[in-house]
Amino acid sequence: MDKKLTDCFNPVRYSFNYSKKNPKYLYRINYTIPMKNKFLKLSLALVMPLIASAKTDWTPTFKDAPVTKEEVKVIAAAMPTSPIVKPKAKRKVLIYSATAGFRHKSIPYGKIALRLMGKKTGAFETVISDNPANFEPAALEKFDAVILLNTTQDFFMPSSKTQRDEFSDKEWAALQKRNDRLVDNLVDYVTNGGGLAGIHAATDSCYNHKEYGDTIGGYFWGHPWTAKTNVTIVVEDPEHKIIKPVFEGMKDFRLQEEIYQFQEEPYSRDRLRVLLHLDPDRSDKVDPEKVKRTDGDFAVAWVQKVGKGRVFYTSIGHNNHIFSNPLMLKHYLAGIQFAMGDLKADTTPSSKRK
Numbered sequence: 001m002d003k004k005l006t007d008c009f010n011p012v013r014y015s016f017n018y019s020k021k022n023p024k025y026l027y028r029i030n031y032t033i034p035m036k037n038k039f040l041k042l043s044l045a046l047v048m049p050l051i052a053s054a055k056t057d058w059t060p061t062f063k064d065a066p067v068t069k070e071e072v073k074v075i076a077a078a079m080p081t082s083p084i085v086k087p088k089a090k091r092k093v094l095i096y097s098a099t100a101g102f103r104h105k106s107i108p109y110g111k112i113a114l115r116l117m118g119k120k121t122g123a124f125e126t127v128i129s130d131n132p133a134n135f136e137p138a139a140l141e142k143f144d145a146v147i148l149l150n151t152t153q154d155f156f157m158p159s160s161k162t163q164r165d166e167f168s169d170k171e172w173a174a175l176q177k178r179n180d181r182l183v184d185n186l187v188d189y190v191t192n193g194g195g196l197a198g199i200h201a202a203t204d205s206c207y208n209h210k211e212y213g214d215t216i217g218g219y220f221w222g223h224p225w226t227a228k229t230n231v232t233i234v235v236e237d238p239e240h241k242i243i244k245p246v247f248e249g250m251k252d253f254r255l256q257e258e259i260y261q262f263q264e265e266p267y268s269r270d271r272l273r274v275l276l277h278l279d280p281d282r283s284d285k286v287d288p289e290k291v292k293r294t295d296g297d298f299a300v301a302w303v304q305k306v307g308k309g310r311v312f313y314t315s316i317g318h319n320n321h322i323f324s325n326p327l328m329l330k331h332y333l334a335g336i337q338f339a340m341g342d343l344k345a346d347t348t349p350s351s352k353r354k
């Protein structure tokens with residue numbers, strides 16, 4: 001950068017409109033450029049509104065560690081080769097995994113696994129994208145289901161902890177407004193007959209959006225069982241249409257995985273059909289202070305009907321190896337086929353089961 005240009009971008013020298021809180025506002029600094037450099041001023045006047053609008057159209061991007069070829073082979077070898085049920089039509093799912101909080105290392109494994117799952121089983125075609133524009137109503141309508149793969153916090157927003165300073169108050173407010181609108185769009189999409197499949201941290205998302213919590217079925221409340229613990233998961237509803245084809249003849253199974261507990265609200269067996277739960281007595285011992293639920297109800301997977309739509313959620317999906325575990329891949333496939341409307345299954349809440 002030549003000297004003149006560097007000076008123009010030096011907020012200390014041209015500082016009458018300089019915001020200390022947001023030193024990265026190039027377009028604000030624009031107003032401080034001396035009149036004499038007309039060419040530069042004109043160029044910036046043309047470019048700066050684009051930068052400003054780019055900020056309110058902000059799209060999440062992430063740099064995840066790549067999955068090795070060998071790891072892809074392992075995932076492919078574990079993949080089911082046929083769908084649980086024959087799809088009724090050509091199906092398309094959106095895989096969204098943007099994070100405004102903790103970012104799981106398993107996300108790229110999940111993306112590869114779900115893409116391969118669609119291909120190998122023929123159950124669905126995948127669109128893997130973190131572009132929030134996919135959550136505009138006309139775009140959502142093209143998908144048979146949305147899969148939230150380890151999203152965290154307000155997943156259409158930049159991180160309020162690490163990225164807040166890159167935006168002005170006005171831009172941040174505009175992004176928040178967009179976030180609220182897109183979460184509403186997602187809830188409306190499900191209510192009007194769409195499908196939603198949530199994996200692991202999908203319940204560690206959108207805490208300020210009650211309708212989202214009701215739709216996904218619960219909010220994260222810590223994970224007393226950490227990533228290295230060995231747990232026993234009970235097949236609670238063995239005859240259920242989502243469970244039987246996957247866990248046939250199994251009363252329970254063992255897994256090394258981080259297991260969530262859910263906040264008292266909105267999680268409820270009066271609304272959800274719980275399919276799997278953790279047995280704390282047959283799982284590694286954990287710090288008792290971290291166990292907040294007093295009823296011993298540690299649900300792991302459920303389904304529910306929301307309006308005309310279908311929601312499947314499983315809290316399994318923290319560790320990378322989950323995405324190359326044949327049983328877990330089949331568990332996801334059944335849940336996704338339910339969410340898309342191909343696998344018909346009972347959503348009568350657990351407490352109302354006969």
Ligand SMILES: [Zn+2]
Pocket residue numbers: 104200201258317318
């Ligand atoms: Zn996790």
